Each structure stands twice: as structure tokens, then as C-alpha cells.
Amino acid sequence: MVDLSVDLCGIRIDNPVIPASGTFGYGQEFAKLYDINMLGTFSFKGTTWEPRFGNPTPRIAECPAGMMNAVGLQNPGVHHVIEHELPALKEIFHKPVMANVSGFSVEEYVKTCELLTEQEQVGWIELNISCPNVHGGGMSFGTDPRAAAEVVKAVKKVMTRPLIVKLTPNVTDIVSIAKACEDAGADGVSLINTLLGLRMNLKTGKPLLANTTGGLSGPAVFPVAVRMVYQVAKAVQIPVVGLGGVSTAEDVLEMLMAGAAAVEVGTANLVDPYACKKIIEDLPAVYEKYHWNNTVN
Amino acid sequence: MKQSIFTITENRQIAAGTYEMCLRGDTAAITAPGQFVNIRLDGLFLRRPISVCNCTDGVLRLVYKAVGHGTEQMAAMRPGQTLDVLTGLGNGYDLSKAGDAPLLIGGGVGVPPLYLLARKLREAGKTVTVVLGFNRADEIILKEDFEALGCTVRIATLDGSVGVKGFVTDALPQGASCLYTCGPEPMLKAVYRATDCPGQFSFEERMGCGFGACMGCSCKTVTGYKRICTDGPVLEREEILW
Known part of the structure; x- marks a missing residue:
């Protein structure tokens, strides 16, 4: 039998497959379809201190081999997540979950993480310093090594769980940002978030998304993601979680070969709700076909 | 919700730009009128949501307008071809609030989901009135289908070529116990403002x-x-x- 398990910042997970934040809610929709305990873990919907409605609609645009979104971090706020979503999740998911956190100031990141790191169900916090959709904050942390280091340092002080920092690809040199996060104490990095894009509506001559710009995801971004994972994994000692357009077990293996310790699957969940289940089921045969052994490689 | 493969048994044009597709497959997840299905199409990344027009024991009927890449591709499909379909999506209409004389109001491609609703309401013994709005006579769909269920049908056309000239709000009868509506948002808003009985808006x-x-x-x-x-x-x- 093929051993799919991997170590992610000191926590052993059964396989490297992790549904990415924003494509898996808080697990409930998918738990109706299959036993989500088969996942390595999953990264829940990006959570902020305050509840947020997010951006006006339309928030979604289709692209060749992908889509753009400008949801704008809609979420019920950290208190609601702790009081309602985590207890509900406990009924359906019996593994440590990855808590994805966003914020608009260092203080906001810190107090949100402070609450979540104390929750027994939370295994890791994934710090989203890269969401391209939100005006006035989100972008700046992830695009400047000093700002990234500042927020990572501040959050690390309150953390009792591993901290994984999720990076934006919308930068000149992602390696310098990853290194700044590592130096500031990050236990891991995950990349890439969506690529900033824009589409025009031919009928109106105006941008298709109400937010004007949106984040491109899906198979279209996969080679960009693999390239960045490869570069970052060579440059840092901490685990790298690879994501960006991963849709098949072969894509997962490609990310692992590029240096990822684990792999997140995002947009694929939205078009095929069984995507992660199929990937995990396909993975042993793909490992065998390409003679991949997690423990050796 | 259920993901399954459906086989097209019929696909034909029924009005200007409007097509009817019948498919055979597992329809068990479809539990209420007003729900929709989400269809995966070759070469298109996102699925295409289409309202359920009718559904009986493994036969799904969709009535859709060819308005973009997805629906144009659907219109070109032939019987025997298969589609990956997510079924049983959305909450659907609540029949328990219908009262004795529900009023159904539909505009354009908002008309099809009202058919299954009308069928269920007629099966429950309700007196059903349907008001349908279209731009022109050649866009009228499902009129005879509603009549065959025993519904009273009123038509409004923008150019006055059939029925009342104007919008659905120009053809509304009095005394409905409850209204159910589906159509473009300006129509929903106009219906909302022109009526005051309990209502469900899709x-x-x-x-x-x-x-x-x-x-x-x-x-x-x-x-x-x-x-x-x-x-x-x-x-x-x-x-x-x-």
C-alpha cells in the first residue's frame, strides 16, 4: 500500500491534499457529498475579525481554463466562526483544520489569530496576506517584504499553532517575500493566491466584475504556481504548500516534485465538487506510475 | 445535490432563440419546483445553471434561451449525447403557502421553472392563473403546456402582438392568494411594487x-x-x- 501521509509543520496528515480556502466554505456543503475526513485537512473560508459581506455582484467571471473572482472575503466574522462554524464542523470533521485568516491591520490579524489558535480543532493558521480583492490593506502586506515580516512577527507572538503564510503571486520577486516571512518566524508558506486580472464586458464596454479587478484561478495559473513553488522551495527551509490551478492527482505530484510539502486544491472544487475525493483516490496509482515515494523524496 | 450523467433524448427549437432539451438520468435529487441544475460543457470552465422546467421519474426537461457560448453549445447538441449535471440545486418554491388561488408570473426565460410549479399546484387541486410576459409573439413559450394543466393563462407582449400590450404588470388579475414569480430583475421589482399579497420571487x-x-x-x-x-x-x- 502506498503511504500518502506527509508532515506539515509538525502535524502528520494522511495525504497531501488540502481544499483551499474560499472554495470549500466551512466544509458543510462538501460533507453532504462525501466523507471529508478522507482529506489531509482543509483550509476554511478566509475569516476576519468583523463579519464582511464582501464586494457587490457580479463577483465571478469565466476565463479560458479558469475563472476570476472578486468575492471580497465574505465571511461571518471570527466570533461567529468560533461559536457556530467550528462546533458544526466538529460533527463532520475529526481532524485538525487549517484556519485561514485575513485582516486589514496588524492588530486585526493578531486578535483574530489569538482567538483561533486557542481552538482545539485548529491545527494551523494560514495567514492570508495576499488577497487581491480588498481595498485598503490586504494587498500591501503581501507585496512588501518588510510589511509581510511585520505582520508575521506580530502574529507569531500570540501563536500556539504553526503559522503558514499564504503569499500573493502579484509581486516582482516572491522569493524575497517568502524569505522575509521565514526570517520573521513563519512555520511554512503557501502559494500562490490568485493572479490579479480584469475582463471587459463586450456588451457594456465596462469591466465585467463589479469590483473591476478580480483574482484569476484554475488550470490557467498552474504553470505560474509550479514555477513559484519551485523557486521558493529552493530558497527556504520551511515547508511550502503548493496551490494554484491544481485539478488532478498528476498536478499534485507535479507540485510535490517542485518542492511542495503538501498541496491545496481550490477552484477545481467549484466545477467538480468531488475533485479532492477523486484526486486522493487517484494518488496511489499516480505515485506508483511515476515511482514517487513521499518518505524518500 | 447529486452529480450524475444524463443522456439527451430530445433537443429542439420551440420559439425564437429558445430550445427545449429532454434528458434521461437520475432525477432523485430534484425535490422542489424552482430548483436548477448546473451543467458541465466541453471547453467551458464553469458549469451553466439552467432552471428545471419539468421533471418526472428520470426525465428532465429544460427550456433555455441560446444567449451565450454555453447555451449556444447546448442548442447544437444531439440526442444520444451525454452531459455531466449537478441536480437538485437551490431551495425552490414553497407550495405550502399557495392558498387556493395562486398567481404565477413569469418573464422570458423566467417562465420555464413555473411549469413544474404549476403542475404541482394543479395536482394539489389549486386554481392556478399564469401571467407570462414576452417581447414578441415569436418568443412565446409553454402557453399551451400551462393550458393543458388547466391553468388560466394571460399573455403580455411588449409589442402588443399577442395579449395585453406591455409588461406582465399590465396583465395582473386581482384576488390572488399568493404569487410566485421568476424573470429578469426589473420585472421582479415591478411585480413586487404592483402587488401586496404574499409572494415568492426567484x-x-x-x-x-x-x-x-x-x-x-x-x-x-x-x-x-x-x-x-x-x-x-x-x-x-x-x-x-x-
């Missing part, structure tokens, strides 16, 4: 997944944020914020 929005995961189709309501795809598409009059 909304449209650009969707990512169609099953509540992506938050692409959220709207604000009196009772908080709702996802059109999962908490809707049907909203009660009392919860709508325009």
Missing part, C-alpha cells in the same frame, strides 16, 4: 459553483446575507432588499 445571479461554496452569488436580505444558489434562488417578499 432571482438570478452570475454563479461560480452553484452549490454554496464560492460565495460568488451572495445578496443582502432583511434576514442577512444569502447565497442565491443555495439559500435561494427563491426569496420571500418579506426578506427582499432591492
Whole structure:
């Protein structure tokens, strides 16, 4: 039998497959379809201190081999997540979950993480310093090594769980940002978030998304993601979680070969709700076909 | 929700730009009129949400307008071809609030989901009146289907070529116990303003997944944020914020 398990910042997970934040809610929709305990873990919907409605609609645009979104971090706020979503999740998911956190100031990141790191169900916090959709904050942390280091340092002080920092690809040199996060104490990095894009509506001559710009995801971004994972994994000692357009077990293996310790699957969940289940089921045969052994490689 | 493969048994044009597709497959997840299915098409990344016009024991009937890449591709498909379909999406209409004389109001491609609703209401012994709005005579769909169910049908056309000249709001009868409506948002808003009986309004929005995961189709309501795809598409009059 093929051993799919991997170590992610000191926590052993059964396989490297992790549904990415924003494509898996808080697990409930998918738990109706299959036993989500088969996942390595999953990264829940990006959570902020305050509840947020997010951006006006339309928030979604289709692209060749992908889509753009400008949801704008809609979420019920950290208190609601702790009081309602985590207890509900406990009924359906019996593994440590990855808590994805966003914020608009260092203080906001810190107090949100402070609450979540104390929750027994939370295994890791994934710090989203890269969401391209939100005006006035989100972008700046992830695009400047000093700002990234500042927020990572501040959050690390309150953390009792591993901290994984999720990076934006919308930068000149992602390696310098990853290194700044590592130096500031990050236990891991995950990349890439969506690529900033824009589409025009031919009928109106105006941008298709109400937010004007949106984040491109899906198979279209996969080679960009693999390239960045490869570069970052060579440059840092901490685990790298690879994501960006991963849709098949072969894509997962490609990310692992590029240096990822684990792999997140995002947009694929939205078009095929069984995507992660199929990937995990396909993975042993793909490992065998390409003679991949997690423990050796 | 269920993901399964359906086989096309029929696909034909029934009015200007409008097609009817019948498919055979597992329809068990479809539990209420007003729900929709989400269809995967070759070469297109996102699925295409289409309302359920009728559904009986493994036969699904969709009536759709060819307006973009997805629906144009559907219109070119032939019997025997298969489609990957997510079924049983959305809340659908609540029949328990119908009263004795429900009024159904549909505009354009908002008309098809009202057919299954009318059928269920007629099976429950209700007196059903249907008001349908179209641009022109050659766009009229499902009129005879509603009549065959025993519904009273009123038509409004913008150019006056059939029925009342104007909008559905120009053809509304008095005395409905409850209204059910589906159509473009300006029509929904006009119906909302022209009526005061209890009512259920079915909304449209650009969707990512169609099953509540992506938050692409959220709207604000009196009772908080709702996802059109999962908490809707049907909203009660009392919860709508325009």
C-alpha cells in the first residue's frame, strides 16, 4: 500500500491534499457529498475579525481554463466562526483544520489569530496576506517584504499553532517575500493566491466584475504556481504548500516534485465538487506510475 | 445535490432563440419546483445553471434561451449525447403557502421553472392563473403546456402582438392568494411594487459553483446575507432588499 501521509509543520496528515480556502466554505456543503475526513485537512473560508459581506455582484467571471473572482472575503466574522462554524464542523470533521485568516491591520490579524489558535480543532493558521480583492490593506502586506515580516512577527507572538503564510503571486520577486516571512518566524508558506486580472464586458464596454479587478484561478495559473513553488522551495527551509490551478492527482505530484510539502486544491472544487475525493483516490496509482515515494523524496 | 450523467433524448427549437432539451438520468435529487441544475460543457470552465422546467421519474426537461457560448453549445447538441449535471440545486418554491388561488408570473426565460410549479399546484387541486410576459409573439413559450394543466393563462407582449400590450404588470388579475414569480430583475421589482399579497420571487445571479461554496452569488436580505444558489434562488417578499 502506498503511504500518502506527509508532515506539515509538525502535524502528520494522511495525504497531501488540502481544499483551499474560499472554495470549500466551512466544509458543510462538501460533507453532504462525501466523507471529508478522507482529506489531509482543509483550509476554511478566509475569516476576519468583523463579519464582511464582501464586494457587490457580479463577483465571478469565466476565463479560458479558469475563472476570476472578486468575492471580497465574505465571511461571518471570527466570533461567529468560533461559536457556530467550528462546533458544526466538529460533527463532520475529526481532524485538525487549517484556519485561514485575513485582516486589514496588524492588530486585526493578531486578535483574530489569538482567538483561533486557542481552538482545539485548529491545527494551523494560514495567514492570508495576499488577497487581491480588498481595498485598503490586504494587498500591501503581501507585496512588501518588510510589511509581510511585520505582520508575521506580530502574529507569531500570540501563536500556539504553526503559522503558514499564504503569499500573493502579484509581486516582482516572491522569493524575497517568502524569505522575509521565514526570517520573521513563519512555520511554512503557501502559494500562490490568485493572479490579479480584469475582463471587459463586450456588451457594456465596462469591466465585467463589479469590483473591476478580480483574482484569476484554475488550470490557467498552474504553470505560474509550479514555477513559484519551485523557486521558493529552493530558497527556504520551511515547508511550502503548493496551490494554484491544481485539478488532478498528476498536478499534485507535479507540485510535490517542485518542492511542495503538501498541496491545496481550490477552484477545481467549484466545477467538480468531488475533485479532492477523486484526486486522493487517484494518488496511489499516480505515485506508483511515476515511482514517487513521499518518505524518500 | 447529486452529480450524475444524463443522456439527451430530445433537443429542439420551440420559439425564437429558445430550445427545449429532454434528458434521461437520475432525477432523485430534484425535490422542489424552482430548483436548477448546473451543467458541465466541453471547453467551458464553469458549469451553466439552467432552471428545471419539468421533471418526472428520470426525465428532465429544460427550456433555455441560446444567449451565450454555453447555451449556444447546448442548442447544437444531439440526442444520444451525454452531459455531466449537478441536480437538485437551490431551495425552490414553497407550495405550502399557495392558498387556493395562486398567481404565477413569469418573464422570458423566467417562465420555464413555473411549469413544474404549476403542475404541482394543479395536482394539489389549486386554481392556478399564469401571467407570462414576452417581447414578441415569436418568443412565446409553454402557453399551451400551462393550458393543458388547466391553468388560466394571460399573455403580455411588449409589442402588443399577442395579449395585453406591455409588461406582465399590465396583465395582473386581482384576488390572488399568493404569487410566485421568476424573470429578469426589473420585472421582479415591478411585480413586487404592483402587488401586496404574499409572494415568492426567484432571482438570478452570475454563479461560480452553484452549490454554496464560492460565495460568488451572495445578496443582502432583511434576514442577512444569502447565497442565491443555495439559500435561494427563491426569496420571500418579506426578506427582499432591492
